[in-house]
Amino acid sequence: MPGTYRTRQADEFGSNPGKWPVIYLILPVTNSLRGAIRDVDLLEPFAIDAARPRQQSAAFFMGAHGLHKNRLAEAVVCVLRLDPGMWATQATYESLFPDVDSDPIYRWMLHLKQRYATGMIGRFLNEVSHFEFGVKLS
Numbered sequence: 001m002p003g004t005y006r007t008r009q010a011d012e013f014g015s016n017p018g019k020w021p022v023i024y025l026i027l028p029v030t031n032s033l034r035g036a037i038r039d040v041d042l043l044e045p046f047a048i049d050a051a052r053p054r055q056q057s058a059a060f061f062m063g064a065h066g067l068h069k070n071r072l073a074e075a076v077v078c079v080l081r082l083d084p085g086m087w088a089t090q091a092t093y094e095s096l097f098p099d100v101d102s103d104p105i106y107r108w109m110l111h112l113k114q115r116y117a118t119g120m121i122g123r124f125l126n127e128v129s130h131f132e133f134g135v136k137l138s
Helices: 040-046 051-055 071-075 104-115 120-126
Strands: 024-025 037-039 059-061 076-081
Touching: 037 040, 037 051, 037 071, 059 071, 071 076, 104 120
Parallel strands: none
Antiparallel strands: 024 076, 037 059
């Protein structure tokens, strides 16, 4: 679905709070969940530079498979629904979403998306959008 990625104006969110932006706060409150949340720096020994998750201060959740498909829900401690409006932040689009030249993992995922355009994996990879400095390319 090609088009332009842009900041939505407050009046575009409508009056339905279910359509407003949401932030999930994750805190592993049990010992069994602490080991499931992994820092992206753990990928460095494998020569994997995960620029995007590192710049977003993100982490990976491990172990959501089999009987544990919803383990991450056990770690959600708060859900913040933001009223539409202007929110002050120090982040820029470029700081949160490094381009393909700065993020080898993102570049690799886009390569896989082209290589496996069909089939089961193609349906999954089709969700990977190509964003670059505010413009959604594909």
